[in-house]
Amino acid sequence: MPTMMPPTLHLPLLDATTADLFFQRLLAEGNWRQYQLNLYGRTVTEPRLIDWAGAVTYRYSGRVLEPRPLSPLLCSLREQVERTLGMRFNHVLINRYRDGNDYMGWHRDNEPELGSDPTIASLSLGQARPFQMRTLAKTDPHEWLLESGSLFVMQPGCQRYWQHQLPKRALSRIPGERINLTFRQVQT
Secondary structure, rough: OOOOOEEEEEOOOHHHHHHOOOOOOOOHHHHOEOOOEEEOEEEEEOOEEEEEEEOEEEEEEEEEEEEEEOOOOHHHHHHHHHHHHOOOOEEEEEEEEEEOOEEEEOOOOOOOHHHOOOOEEEEEOOEEEEEEEEOOOOOOOOOEOOOEEEEEEEOOOOHHHHHEEOOOOOOOOOOOOOEEEEOOOOOO
């Protein structure tokens, strides 16, 4: 059973200048792709762009992300996250939200490759965005504002009992771009 609050950790990782530097470099260096997915029998375009890097194959939402080496920039960010948390990650999934129209709906990161109780570390760069979590019983969501340079960690138990989303927002409220790097340990 879930607790009243999801097992999470939210803390600053990068100062504003460093976060902006990494954000600008990722915008320029990313291998951004927008995918189609089958949703309830309809083909729809994902409302965001993605990139990834990792040592092993990762499967999610019906797609296969083949191994791709981490760039020096991604290695630097991963090392900072690993030092802060005292744990290792071998894959990063990167989401680019161009404005408030781009979003990620309610879901869990519960792919078998992540194990039964994964830790997922999420680094935000760029435009601040609200992030929500709710229990599987669809209770009222908890919400955090994820600022540029902040690290949000979903600890063991989150993916088992909770869903999360980055909700769609009016363009007037979310005018800028956001990049979110989700570091994970993919099992082989």
